[in-house]
Amino acid sequence: MSPDKIDAILDRYDRNPAQLIPILQDVQAAENYLPREALEAISEKLDIPLVRLYSVATFYKAFSLDPRGKHIIQVCMGTACHVRGAPRILDKMIRDLGVQPGKTTKDMAFTLETVNCLGACALGPIVVVDGEYHGQMTSPKWDKIYKTLKKAEG
Amino acid sequence: MRRVNSQQELEALREEIRKARDPNQALVTICTGTGCHAYGCMNIVSAFKREIEKAGLSGKVGIRTTGCHGFCERGPLVVIYPKRIFYQRVQMDDVAEIVNETLKNDKIIDRLLYTHPMTEEVAIFEPDVPFYGLQKRIIFGNNGLIDPTSLEDYLSIGGYAAFAKALFSMKPEEVVEEVKKSGLRGRGGGGFPTGRKWESCRNAKGDKKYVICNADEGDPGAYMDRSLLEGNPHSVLEGMLIGAYAIGSDEGYIYVRNEYPLAVKHAEIAIAALKEAGLLGDNILGSGFSFDIHINRGGGAFVCGESTALVASIEGRVGEPRSKYIHLSESGLWGKPTNLNNVETWANVPVIIDKGADWYSQIGTEGSKGTKIFSLVGKVNNTGLVEVPMGITLREIIFDIGGGVPGGKKFKAVQTGGPSGGCIPESLIDMPVDFDKLKEVGSMMGSGGMIVMDETTCMVDVAKYFVDFLKGESCGKCTPCREGLLRMSQILADITEGRGREGDIELLEELGVVMKDASLCGLGQTAPNPVLSTIKYFRDEYEAHIKEKRCPAGVCKALITYEIDPDKCTGCGACKRNCPVDCISGEKKEPHTIDQSKCIKCGTCKDVCKFDAVTVK
Numbered sequence: 001m002s003p004d005k006i007d008a009i010l011d012r013y014d015r016n017p018a019q020l021i022p023i024l025q026d027v028q029a030a031e032n033y034l035p036r037e038a039l040e041a042i043s044e045k046l047d048i049p050l051v052r053l054y055s056v057a058t059f060y061k062a063f064s065l066d067p068r069g070k071h072i073i074q075v076c077m078g079t080a081c082h083v084r085g086a087p088r089i090l091d092k093m094i095r096d097l098g099v100q101p102g103k104t105t106k107d108m109a110f111t112l113e114t115v116n117c118l119g120a121c122a123l124g125p126i127v128v129v130d131g132e133y134h135g136q137m138t139s140p141k142w143d144k145i146y147k148t149l150k151k152a153e154g
Numbered sequence: 155m156r157r158v159n160s161q162q163e164l165e166a167l168r169e170e171i172r173k174a175r176d177p178n179q180a181l182v183t184i185c186t187g188t189g190c191h192a193y194g195c196m197n198i199v200s201a202f203k204r205e206i207e208k209a210g211l212s213g214k215v216g217i218r219t220t221g222c223h224g225f226c227e228r229g230p231l232v233v234i235y236p237k238r239i240f241y242q243r244v245q246m247d248d249v250a251e252i253v254n255e256t257l258k259n260d261k262i263i264d265r266l267l268y269t270h271p272m273t274e275e276v277a278i279f280e281p282d283v284p285f286y287g288l289q290k291r292i293i294f295g296n297n298g299l300i301d302p303t304s305l306e307d308y309l310s311i312g313g314y315a316a317f318a319k320a321l322f323s324m325k326p327e328e329v330v331e332e333v334k335k336s337g338l339r340g341r342g343g344g345g346f347p348t349g350r351k352w353e354s355c356r357n358a359k360g361d362k363k364y365v366i367c368n369a370d371e372g373d374p375g376a377y378m379d380r381s382l383l384e385g386n387p388h389s390v391l392e393g394m395l396i397g398a399y400a401i402g403s404d405e406g407y408i409y410v411r412n413e414y415p416l417a418v419k420h421a422e423i424a425i426a427a428l429k430e431a432g433l434l435g436d437n438i439l440g441s442g443f444s445f446d447i448h449i450n451r452g453g454g455a456f457v458c459g460e461s462t463a464l465v466a467s468i469e470g471r472v473g474e475p476r477s478k479y480i481h482l483s484e485s486g487l488w489g490k491p492t493n494l495n496n497v498e499t500w501a502n503v504p505v506i507i508d509k510g511a512d513w514y515s516q517i518g519t520e521g522s523k524g525t526k527i528f529s530l531v532g533k534v535n536n537t538g539l540v541e542v543p544m545g546i547t548l549r550e551i552i553f554d555i556g557g558g559v560p561g562g563k564k565f566k567a568v569q570t571g572g573p574s575g576g577c578i579p580e581s582l583i584d585m586p587v588d589f590d591k592l593k594e595v596g597s598m599m600g601s602g603g604m605i606v607m608d609e610t611t612c613m614v615d616v617a618k619y620f621v622d623f624l625k626g627e628s629c630g631k632c633t634p635c636r637e638g639l640l641r642m643s644q645i646l647a648d649i650t651e652g653r654g655r656e657g658d659i660e661l662l663e664e665l666g667v668v669m670k671d672a673s674l675c676g677l678g679q680t681a682p683n684p685v686l687s688t689i690k691y692f693r694d695e696y697e698a699h700i701k702e703k704r705c706p707a708g709v710c711k712a713l714i715t716y717e718i719d720p721d722k723c724t725g726c727g728a729c730k731r732n733c734p735v736d737c738i739s740g741e742k743k744e745p746h747t748i749d750q751s752k753c754i755k756c757g758t759c760k761d762v763c764k765f766d767a768v769t770v771k
Contacts, residue, residue: 020470021453025412059472059629060453062412078374079569079605080531082619088757095734095756115413116456116623119377120192121531122226122538133192139732139761 001031001038010045017046020056024063033064069104069111071149073097074128078117081124089125089137090114096146109153155305157432160440161318164433168309175310180215180257181235182206183298187222187381188416189538190229194246198230201249209253218307221297221385221420224539225285228268233280233298240280241266271535271557285536288555290517290525293501294378294541297385302420305427308388314433316504317395321441324507329400330356333503335511337523342368342459342496343574343600344676345522345589348503351493355483356401358491363403366487366494367394368464369410369417372456373572374623376603378527378539379497383410383417386501387424391447393500395434396507398445401493406447409464412454421449456573456627460675461486461494463629474631475675496601498527518544522588530556532605533563544588548578551587552606563608567691571600573620573627574680576687577613596687598680612709613692614699618646620684628677635678638669642685651712654700659689708770711755715771718759720745722767729759729768 009026013019027038034057043050057063075081075090090101097105097112104111120126123135129145158164182202186195199219206215223231228242234256241252241263248266255261268277270284277283280298300307308314320329334349355363367390371379383390394406410418425447428434436444455473457463463473465487486492502524506514515523522544528551531537535557542551548568552558559565567577570587576597578585585591589599607616625639642665645658666682673679689696698704705713718729718738723745730738730746737753740746748759760768 018470021467022451025451025453055472056453056470060455062452062454077623079572079603079619080375080537082374083532083605083607083611083616085757088761091756092734092758116372117374117377118188118413119371119380119529120189120226121375121377121529122189122229123192124531126192135192139756139758143732 001027001035001041003041005030006038006041006045010042015046017048020046020048020053021060024053024057028063032068033066035067036065066104067108069108070153071110071130072113072128073110074113074115074118075101076116076118076120076124076126076128077114078119078121078124080121081117081126084124086125086137089127089139089142092139092142096142107153110149155427155431157430158439159432161322164309164314164318164439168312168315171306171310178236180211181218182215182252182257183218183220183233183235185221185223185229185231185233185298186219187226187229187297187385188377189222189226190231191416193229195230197246198232198244198249201246202253205250205253206257209258211253211257215257218301220300221302222381222539223298224291224294224381224541225283225536226539227535227537232266238280239278240268240283242268285538285540285555285557288550289541290543291541292505292517292525293389293498294382294527294539296389297381300386302385302387303423305388305424305431308386312508313388313504314392314395316508317392317399317433318439320396320399320507321439321443326356326400326402329396329507332511333400333506336506336514337511337518337521338499338502338506338514339522339589340495341498341502341526341599341601343571343598345599348495348499351483351495352397352401354481355403355491355493358484360491362405362490363401364487364490364492365394365398365401365403365406366464366468366492367406367408367500368459368461368494368496369408369414370452370459370464371411371414371497371601372459372627373574373601373603375531375605376529376572376601378529378602380411380414380417381539382497382501382527383408384414384420387417387421388428389501389504390497391421391424391428391434393495393503394447395438395445396503397493397495397500399443403493404444404446406445407450407468407487408447409450409452409458409468412451418449418451425449455629456623457629457675457677460677462675464494465492472629474629475677477674498602519586519588521590526587526599526602528602528604530604530606532569533559533608533611534606535560542587545586547584547586549583551604552583556606559606559608563610565606566609566611567607567613569597569605569607569616569684570603571598571680571683572603573624574598574676574683575600575603576683577607577616577691578687579691581691596683596690598683610707610709612650612705612707613688613695614646614650614705615707615709617685617688618643618650621646621681624677624681628681632672632674632678634669634672635674635681638665638673638678639681641665642682646685649696649699650705650710652699652703654696654703656700658700659693659696662686663689714755715750716748716753716755716757716759717769717771718746718748719767719769722765724765724767726764728762728764732758732762734758
């Protein structure tokens with residue numbers, strides 16, 4: 001992340017250290033994760049110890065210290081989805097993608113994530129692929145989605 | 155919108171808006187809440203625009219995109235005013251027909267009407283749908299009437315009249331008194347009397363005071379706060395304005411989950427519109443009262459729903475709670491007196507001021523006044539958001555409004571209160587629902603999640619689900635919560651994976667009591683509820699797992715086997731093709747069998763079987 005971009009984000013919040021969480025959210029939105037260089041730069045510019053940035057970045061679920069994949073696959077693990085079979089769908093995705101939740105495939109194509117509740121419980125179990133909702137998920141339905149995604153990736 | 159500088163100008167503007175609207179004009183309202191969004195309602199909206207123009211009805215028929223109507227199960231929802239014709243599960247292909255038949259020729263399309271799954275009764279108009287008819291929607295009902303991004307719409311239904319009434323005809327103390335008299339209790343979980351909370355913040359020493367709206371709705375399976383903030387942000391903002399006036403605050407925050415982008419957007423639009431109209435900012439309506447609101451997006455931590463953790467998070471710190479021997483009302487945000495209420499609580503305030511505490515307190519029970527919005531989800535026919543008077547029975551909510559359990563399965567339990575709540579068994583289904591009753595039976599109101607479970611839900615698995623959820627969300631600051639949850643999770647893993655031992659149940663109970671007594675904040679203090687309540691009401695299921703190594707509901711992987719019923723199997727080969735470990739064999743058109751030594755119990759065969767031949771034992 002370029003120093004200009006970081007400055008622009010910091011200026012948006014008047015370089016106020018109390019606005020740390022929104023600042024990190026904007027960095028995450030721009031880069032899809034929090035690059036180490038960006039955290040070091042923010043630490044220096046706002047005069048906040050790097051360890052405090054690290055503690056905030058690792059405390060909140062919205063932040064990732066690792067680069068994320070091209071496609072983000074989120075599986076809702078809310079209670080309604082749970083009783084409707086979300087864990088079995090997740091197991092299948094783990095098998096298909098070969099990564100655990102929170103991790104990215106080696107080719108950087110897919111990141112598998114779990115979310116607590118998306119509030120679309122009528123459609124559970126629900127899976128969100130790159131922001132698009134897919135409701136009443138079943139293994140055959142996921143197979144189709146995964147095939148299409150893989151095809152697009154070549 | 156033009157700026158209004160006094161109460162008279164506000165009322166004049168409202169009259170102008172109302173006069174410009176013809177209540178008899180045909181109006182298509184389309185639900186664009188998150189559920190309907192997921193169904194693709196935005197395509198339906200564009201299709202309506204296109205078809206209405208094509209039919210030459212532009213200018214004669216209005217289109218309004220509204221917030222969540224609540225009946226998510228049947229989305230996308232379309233309601234046609236003035237008659238309130240109710241069409242459900244509307245698809246793209248239906249739009250042209252609705253325009254040409256219903257809007258042009260006043261004909262009802264039977265196919266799109268709601269039919270009750272049990273009585274087979276058909277409802278044409280929205281109020282006749284039992285899901286709505288049995289509710290009392292004083293807070294949530296306006297969602298369907300207004301475009302959440304339009305301040306004009308909110309003003310047209312009487313918006314900000316309650317605020318103006320408080321500001322110009324009531325002293326701040328009188329507002330506090332009215333809220334106290336209404337009996338309103340916090341809708342976020344604990345149920346603390348709102349008026350008393352306001353009073354202690356008002357009486358706290360200090361010139362600078364803050365009000366906060368807690369929109370960090372973290373309970374999995376609860377989404378009423380999101381739907382309110384998304385669908386009617388002004389009702390929440392009006393509540394905050396009234397509260398700020400009563401307490402003596404000039405600055406407020408909305409702390410909202412980052413996972414709710416639409417709620418953030420709508421709140422931002424609403425705040426900008428208020429500032430433009432002079433209803434937010436300096437010297438509001440020329441009264442001398444000033445108030446400003448900021449939006450703060452959460453970072454995705456369940457514990458931040460706890461008030462002191464939330465305050466830490468707004469201050470840019472890690473969201474760890476502190477002990478509350480000093481209340482937020484004395485020392486909260488930046489060390490100043492702070493009053494925090496949740497979204498639904500704030501949205502109740504304008505109704506109380508508008509209609510009066512006497513009217514409001516007629517609704518509900520002795521100790522719990524007003525209505526409560528529940529999100530009715532899980533194994534229930536009519537998934538959605540329901541607003542009901544306090545004191546209604548669980549049976550009425552789940553069966554009369556919710557339409558019962560799908561697929562003819564047997565109702566087993568209902569879980570209320572999110573991860574802090576408990577499971578209530580069938581034997582208590584005629585119990586009236588209010589703050590105190592729920593607590594009595596070992597659960598709690600929480601924010602109002604209501605997850606219905608049937609005979610295929612394993613109660614030990616449910617307890618484990620909540621414990622694992624909380625284990626991940628525990629901030630780790632205090633030992634009883636951090637270590638207690640870890641141990642509970644390990645014990646429950648043993649039980650569900652066939653390694654349960656005699657004495658495990660008693661150990662869980664003992665741990666639970668310690669966590670309740672010794673944890674620092676509400677998260678840890680209530681964390682054992684899902685475990686203790688399932689042990690209390692479903693001890694036999696725990697014992698079946700431990701003593702017989704059997705999961706009666708057929709959920710816990712280690713304790714079940716998948717088998718193929720040779721009488722039902724047609725030998726189509728679908729299971730064989732889809733099995734990820736190739737453990738199914740059989741000739742075409744002959745019954746297939748599963749090699750149990752290789753089976754990983756993923757359940758794919760059961761999912762793909764069209765003949766219901768795969769059984770779980």
